[in-house]
Amino acid sequence: AQSVTQPDIHITVSEGASLELRCNYSYGATPYLFWYVQSPGQGLQLLLKYFSGDTLVQGIKGFEAEFKRSQSSFNLRKPSVHWSDAAEYFCAVAGISNFGNEKLTFGTGTRLTIIP
């Protein structure tokens, strides 16, 4: 079964600083990987996704993520954060469920706080 680990529960960065959120996955085949963002009081919104091809993926709001098969990682980055980036970020992997159907498995999330 697939799994996702987000080792950082909470990260605080200064506005304008760079950001990297970590995500490690476990899956027996080539994974489909996603990053979603949840703003306060909102549902989740897709930031970016990786299926195949170029391992550096560009997303919305200036985010990018790099797939590293050797490290089983899919870390999310942004060169300069804005106060509006404060939110919770979820990494997800798609794979086969116990019932034999493909599904998304989410990590436990990383809460990002931005300080002035």
Place this chain on the structure above:
Amino acid sequence: DADVTQTPRNRITKTGKRIMLECSQTKGHDRMYWYRQDPGLGLRLIYYSFDVKDINKGEISDGYSVSRQAQAKFSLSLESAIPNQTALYFCATSDRVGGLATDTQYFGPGTRLTVL
């Protein structure tokens, strides 16, 4: 208007009560999902539906049931609510591009349910 709406947004109920959470979408998607979110656990899939006649259990379906009344409507029921069903519940939709694993999911704003 939001593409995926959930009603109610907040609900407090008592142990043993029956409760229904409703989800409607205007995106024209065939696939709909119900998740619950608990602090520190991320999102977990309860049920999903590929079309009106196709409903599947997710990883934590015990204690829940669903009804797909139409392409646009997918309801989640708790027949006899218990306190450990206190959580944030999300509905999501996706379209038919590729298999389930590659679909982008679009989330509603969530329903916060408290069972006393």
